[in-house]
Amino acid sequence: MQLHKRDVVEAATSLLDNYGIADLSMRRLARELEVSPGALYWHFANKQQLLGAVADRILAPVGTDDSAAGDWRDRIVSTCGQLREALLSHTDGAELVSASFAAGQSKLMSDVLDRLSTAASEAGVAPANAELAARTVVYYLLGFTADEQSRMQWDAAGADVVRTVWTENPSARFAFGLRLLIDGIAAETEHVLEKTPKVRA
Amino acid sequence: MQLHKRDVVEAATSLLDNYGIADLSMRRLARELEVSPGALYWHFANKQQLLGAVADRILAPVGTDDSAAGDWRDRIVSTCGQLREALLSHTDGAELVSASFAAGQSKLMSDVLDRLSTAASEAGVAPANAELAARTVVYYLLGFTADEQSRMQWDAAGADVVRTVWTENPSARFAFGLRLLIDGIAAETEHVLEKTPKVRA
């Protein structure tokens, strides 16, 4: 039978889940699908593009529910929560999406960026800075989650030394950093509204 | 003559500067040094460790001058400025340091983290959260700079479409995101001091 793009992406995702990003190679994927390596290049221009498709598969659940409701703070929190959850649902998910985002290969990651930008605008951030505020949130989220996930995997593999103050309560820790950014965005708003620097404690 | 660790790191750095991270392979490095690939494994356990040494070479200029002076805001700004400058001074510097940091192979990156943590503590962030605040800054810095640098390189390679609002005035854009984080840290302080949420605009 014919090989379809979506079969390839599905096989790639299960390779990722079962063996991790290091073992997600074009050759191994071809072997799994019982085709020759060259066959994949009929459907995808290169590996980056294929990984981008896997990234978008991982990100599919993001932004499907309530993330359009509430004020700008609620929307940032819920979008980020969904995004983090999606990344944590696949082995090396954060690393893969991070790489695809950096390479400009993930359409859905751009969508997330747009929604965060809108939220930042609504918070009162100047239009020229809204996307940057959104990116700041995304850089944090990807860095934090990739870190968290690699520690989890080390941990599951039985390495000690890793289980410090660091590995416990990752959701609360994640929320703390996100709060920092949200407070920063709110402060930026005040600059604009009050035309004066925020009062120091 | 004998091969020394520091010769290897130096050759690796010049390979990086001239050809980029994709061409920084153990085999190519060995060829450049006119030794067999196996020789490198006498001096370094693996490629990751060697890249960590290159990362620390890149980071050597960070924190050598005035970055211990001033209040906590000044110290964060100057440490981050020096760090970003060091990364931009080498082809793919941000990507390489980012990878080494994630792999826990850069001693100097840990030092930077410590200094940012101290600054955050001084700002009034609770001890348990100070390192996290520092990490948030580092995740932002690495994400932003890697992005900036890859655009610069695309741009220098003659790609258009890249030169949008995005590529202009990167230092001002960097400062904006950093300000967001600093304001967020300051707001966190207020929570602690006033024991009440920050007033909304």
Place this chain on the structure above:
DNA sequence: ACCTGAACACCGTTCAAGT
């Protein structure tokens, strides 16, 4: 249109054996 076979030009790492 879609895929195979085979090649090209590489990788990181190990290790017996040499000096």
Place this chain on the structure above:
DNA sequence: ACCTGAACACCGTTCAAGT
């Protein structure tokens, strides 16, 4: 102690040729 030679087990990508 330090390095070579050679091997092991892989990579991503291309492309003439087949169906």
